[in-house]
Every structure is written in C-alpha cells, then in structure tokens.
Amino acid sequence: SDEMAPKYTIGQKVVIAPPKNQKLSSRDSDIEVYAGQSGTVTNYYWISSNRGEVFYVYTVQIASGKKEVVLHEDELAADIE
Secondary structure (H helix, E strand, O other), X not given: OHHHOOOOOOOOEEEEOOOOOOOOOHHHHHXXXXXXXXXXEEEEEEEEOOOOOEEXXXXXXXXXXXXXEEEEHHHEEEOOO
C-alpha cells in the first residue's frame, strides 16, 4: 500500500526541520544544531512500532560537513531549490 512508501529517497536533498512542539530529549538537542541545514539522504530503513505502525528513519549527510545524522521522517522537509 502507499502508506508503506518512504517520503524521501536516496540522493534526495532535504532540509532538517525538527518539529517545533516536541519536548527536547538529548537526541533532539543534537538535531537542533542542524536545524535549517540542508543535506542529502544516503540511506533509510523502516521500523515498526509495537502498535504495528511503520515509520521511516533516514541517514542524512549534512551538506556543510562530513557528518551523517539519523533523522525521523517528521524531522525532514524536501529541499526546494
């Protein structure tokens, strides 16, 4: 079904856009550093929750450096050039 499809694909340019309303965990404060930066999706995989929901996690290469960050789908936005 369509809902299984990842929103972003390998090689796609994305912007890191952490949801504004989340309470920050230590993981999120790492992401906050990259907010607004663009990057390229280098890989993704899916996880199913114990409720059976499937969600995608993406590895993103930050454009400004060599760092790769692992992000959830709702922490990314397509980079419209």
